[in-house]
Amino acid sequence: MNKALRPAVIAGNWKMNKTPSETVALINEMKPLVADATCDVVLCVPFVDLAPAVQAAAGSNIKIGAQNVHFEKSGAFTGEISADMLKEVGAEYVIIGHSERRTYFGETDVTVNKRTLAALNAGLKVIVCVGEYLEQREQGITRELVSMQTKIALGGVTPEQLKQVIIAYEPVWAIGTGKTATAQQANEVNAAIRGAVAELYGQAAADGLTIQYGGSMNAGNAEELLAQPDVDGGLIGGASLKAKDFSIIVQAASK
Numbered sequence: 569m570n571k572a573l574r575p576a577v578i579a580g581n582w583k584m585n586k587t588p589s590e591t592v593a594l595i596n597e598m599k600p601l602v603a604d605a606t607c608d609v610v611l612c613v614p615f616v617d618l619a620p621a622v623q624a625a626a627g628s629n630i631k632i633g634a635q636n637v638h639f640e641k642s643g644a645f646t647g648e649i650s651a652d653m654l655k656e657v658g659a660e661y662v663i664i665g666h667s668e669r670r671t672y673f674g675e676t677d678v679t680v681n682k683r684t685l686a687a688l689n690a691g692l693k694v695i696v697c698v699g700e701y702l703e704q705r706e707q708g709i710t711r712e713l714v715s716m717q718t719k720i721a722l723g724g725v726t727p728e729q730l731k732q733v734i735i736a737y738e739p740v741w742a743i744g745t746g747k748t749a750t751a752q753q754a755n756e757v758n759a760a761i762r763g764a765v766a767e768l769y770g771q772a773a774a775d776g777l778t779i780q781y782g783g784s785m786n787a788g789n790a791e792e793l794l795a796q797p798d799v800d801g802g803l804i805g806g807a808s809l810k811a812k813d814f815s816i817i818v819q820a821a822s823k
């Protein structure tokens with residue numbers, strides 16, 4: 569596997585943290601710390617923080633993303649946000665199918681696919697999350713499960729659109745728990761995801777796909793995880809709320 573074929577991407581997922589003014593302060597703190605990155609740097613912030621985040625990040629190498637998107641273009645969907653709205657406010661990325669959305673908000677593989685198509689059709693880049701629960705890992709079905717989640721998410725996505733897709737492998741048992749997959753476990757599953765994408769789009773397209781690992785990645789373990797041949801970046805929760813820690817992860821991906 570040749571990592572040079574695909575961009576390394578470090579994305580922060582701030583979850584439901586930071587008010588608009590706190591967002592501006594944290595981005596201003598991060599900007600000089602990540603200015604020399606050779607990887608792509610993305611911060612996915614709460615909806616109300618998008619506009620101030622875009623403004624604070626302007627002129628820097630930090631790109632801004634959202635954490636969810638609705639699949640309809642407009643209409644009677646109280647409380648939802650469309651892909652066109654995200655695009656117009658200056659978001660470039662959107663996380664889709666995070667395990668917290670799947671676990672707490674009824675997200676399914678089918679709605680993940682609908683959101684993926686809506687976001688891509690609006691010109692957004694997507695970070696599609698897949699991953700297994702601990703029971704599923706113990707059953708030995710991780711690779712089949714994440715391959716299936718990936719294939720369903722990509723239904724109807726054209727080869728051209730695939731270039732705007734990032735897959736984030738996030739074992740649910742590792743998210744926010746301090747338990748990290750070993751570098752070998754992360755690499756094995758990322759390789760399985762790449763294999764599933766190769767079945768759909770061919771090996772060249774799969775080799776060009778950025779596949780992140782996420783789940784308690786932090787300043788201490790990032791280097792080992794990111795050195796794996798199939799780990800092309802990280803989706804970072806807790807550690808993306810601390811400028812210094814996040815910048816150390818960005819530096820590890822910039823080597």
Ligand code: PEP
Binds near residue numbers: 744803
């Ligand atoms: C996440 O929210 O996607 C995540 C990986 O969280 P954490 O890094 O806190 O485990």
